[in-house]
Amino acid sequence: MKKTNKLLLGLTALLLISTTITSCRGDSKSDKPQELGSKPDISAWEMENGFGMVKTKLNLPPINPELAKKGEKLFESKCASCHKLDEKYAGPAQRDVLRRISPEFFINMVINPDENIEKHPHIKELLGIYMLKMTNQNVNFNDARQILEYFRLLESELPSKTN
């Protein structure tokens, strides 16, 4: 008789424990709302001009050849390891870059590549092609402005778009 009692007690305890575990599990699994893949919205301004310190249209004066010459030197020292003018290299060919992007976007990309790589559809697309992230070259606004002048000069020498 004693043996049966012990067995019964044991069984009851086991049952109790297992129900407690099951109910606890049930409680902790509260229904959390599913996180939706949130896509950061991009404004029309950002689409045209990228992300960075330039937040208004630059009022660009006529091309200054001296500034462009300084820009050419900067391009050769800071950019030519990855960019050629006329062929794809580690990054896209740059002679006609201002036919692809606005001057404001150019400066924002050169000063602030990381954020543009992360957020801008045009740059993300390039990343998919080149499989390399453009590195920050620690270029300040003045440097970027000079490099821009170089590309404005090159763009002005290109055959016109309609041809």
Ligand code: HEC
């Ligand atoms: C380490 C290699 C590397 C260096 C150095 C580099 N770039 Fe890039 N650049 C890239 C790659 C790769 C891309 C394509 C986007 C990406 O994958 O990050 C790119 C994209 C760009 C774009 C985007 C617009 C377009 O359509 O081509 C501009 C503008 C640009 N680079 C200018 C420059 C300038 C100016 C410098 C020098 C200050 C420079 N880059 C230095 C690799 C580089």
